[in-house]
Amino acid sequence: xxxxxxxxxxxxxxxxxxxxxxxxxxxxxxxxxxxxxxxxxxxxxxxxxxxxxxxxxxxxxxxxxxxxxxxxxxxxxxxxxxxxxxxxxxxxxxxxxxxxxxxxxxxxxxxxxxxxxxxxxxxxxxxxxxxxxxxxxxxxxxxxxxxxxxxxxxxxxxxxxxxxxxxxxxxxxxxxxxxxxxxxxxxxxxxxxxxxxxxxxxxxxxxxxxxxxxxxxxxxxxxxxxxxxxxxxxxxxxxxxxxxxxxxxxxxxxxxxxxx
Amino acid sequence: xxxxxxxxxxxxxxxxxxxxxxxxxxxxxxxxxxxxxxxxxxxxxxxxxxxxxxxxxxxxxxxxxxxxxxxxxxxxxxxxxxxxxxxxxxxxxxxxxxxxxxxxxxxxxxxxxxxxxxxxxxxxxxxxxxxxxxxxxxxxxxxxxxxxxxxxxxxxxxxxxxxxxxxxxxxxxxxxxxxxxxxxxxxxxxxxxxxxxxxxxxxxxxxxxxxxx
Numbered sequence: 001x002x003x004x005x006x007x008x009x010x011x012x013x014x015x016x017x018x019x020x021x022x023x024x025x026x027x028x029x030x031x032x033x034x035x036x037x038x039x040x041x042x043x044x045x046x047x048x049x050x051x052x053x054x055x056x057x058x059x060x061x062x063x064x065x066x067x068x069x070x071x072x073x074x075x076x077x078x079x080x081x082x083x084x085x086x087x088x089x090x091x092x093x094x095x096x097x098x099x100x101x102x103x104x105x106x107x108x109x110x111x112x113x114x115x116x117x118x119x120x121x122x123x124x125x126x127x128x129x130x131x132x133x134x135x136x137x138x139x140x141x142x143x144x145x146x147x148x149x150x151x152x153x154x155x156x157x158x159x160x161x162x163x164x165x166x167x168x169x170x171x172x173x174x175x176x177x178x179x180x181x182x183x184x185x186x187x188x189x190x191x192x193x194x195x196x197x198x199x200x201x202x203x204x205x206x207x208x209x210x211x212x213x214x215x216x217x218x219x220x221x222x223x224x225x226x227x228x229x230x231x232x233x234x235x236x237x238x239x240x241x242x243x244x245x246x247x248x249x250x251x252x253x254x255x256x257x258x259x260x
Numbered sequence: 261x262x263x264x265x266x267x268x269x270x271x272x273x274x275x276x277x278x279x280x281x282x283x284x285x286x287x288x289x290x291x292x293x294x295x296x297x298x299x300x301x302x303x304x305x306x307x308x309x310x311x312x313x314x315x316x317x318x319x320x321x322x323x324x325x326x327x328x329x330x331x332x333x334x335x336x337x338x339x340x341x342x343x344x345x346x347x348x349x350x351x352x353x354x355x356x357x358x359x360x361x362x363x364x365x366x367x368x369x370x371x372x373x374x375x376x377x378x379x380x381x382x383x384x385x386x387x388x389x390x391x392x393x394x395x396x397x398x399x400x401x402x403x404x405x406x407x408x409x410x411x412x413x414x415x416x417x418x419x420x421x422x423x424x425x426x427x428x429x430x431x432x433x434x435x436x437x438x439x440x441x442x443x444x445x446x447x448x449x450x451x452x453x454x455x456x457x458x459x460x461x462x463x464x465x466x467x468x469x470x471x472x473x
Contacts, residue, residue, distance in 0.1 A: 002384065259452075
């Protein structure tokens, strides 16, 4: 049975959660470990930490985050952002992270993906793909390009070709973020997500644009995503993970049942 | 040695994330040590063989670090032993992931690629279908407990050894049991409260075995 995972994403800057997080009953709403533990209690299936720390020298902070999370949280967690080498990946995995997510660094040097997979296995390598629509082509079909540097730079690489290429290199999962949908709260880019799901055999996480519980259902049912990732709808206390699970179950999507 | 916190050796042969397994055992009251020291393993009341990644890489590393003989000794002596994920797969004779690389061969059968036409790896939570409710590792978990799986291969073995399966979309071997040798294809250390219960069950078996000796 396929069960769809519900994954809250925490943006972390210099060891602190950014973007307002409004949770009842937390001692420190900026503490990523405490938030992750709260999501674990709500029944989150995994946690993604996205390290947006600007300074490259601060790897120690995020490694320390992995270490503390591994002590407090007993569901899988992924760390993305700023991973440029096998050494960066090794430090995080040895500290207790289950997966590392690489984006721009994989575009710059695709072999990095293979190197991490060779040492630690494909299951711990996630490639994050920021994709943006090129609009409909002459034949009426849509294409998407891969963007890097937080969506500011168009690489000119076709997103579907890219996910097929990284699949060959040895990747466990695609974390797909629509640059068009991200921040809109208007729902995932379902056409893009469906196209990527159909292009590869591995799991695909839909990300970018979820603003309602119905959007999560659409990501699972219409786009056939293996997991749905969201940030703001959970952080602001609008909905709990359990609400999301119940909405998915009500729509006929198999999920691990909510714990709260 | 502190009798309340039995020593559990978590075999450290230099692969990925072993810390989670150690923390999960500490959480339920074990004195869990990441170790490659044969002497410490011989003194342990229980042994855990974790594993992630590639079967061939893990087997090579287990042999390169000299940890296969102490692991086999622990199993031979009937010490409570738990293999996790690739640590389960390594107990079998071989794997389609690494043709020509022999496994430890303490469980009969071959580890096979999951069938075509499904998402590989299985990277998700799935429900256990318990085949052997008397399995002490599964005490309190016989009613469809949810566990976290990450794998593209799974053991094909004697039905008599299979304590639980999961459906993906055919029955996949999820737990095997032979005496005090247990192994799980899923990651109990990443399976929240259900995984915690399984770790408690393992530790209970470790304590019971310690009293017997």
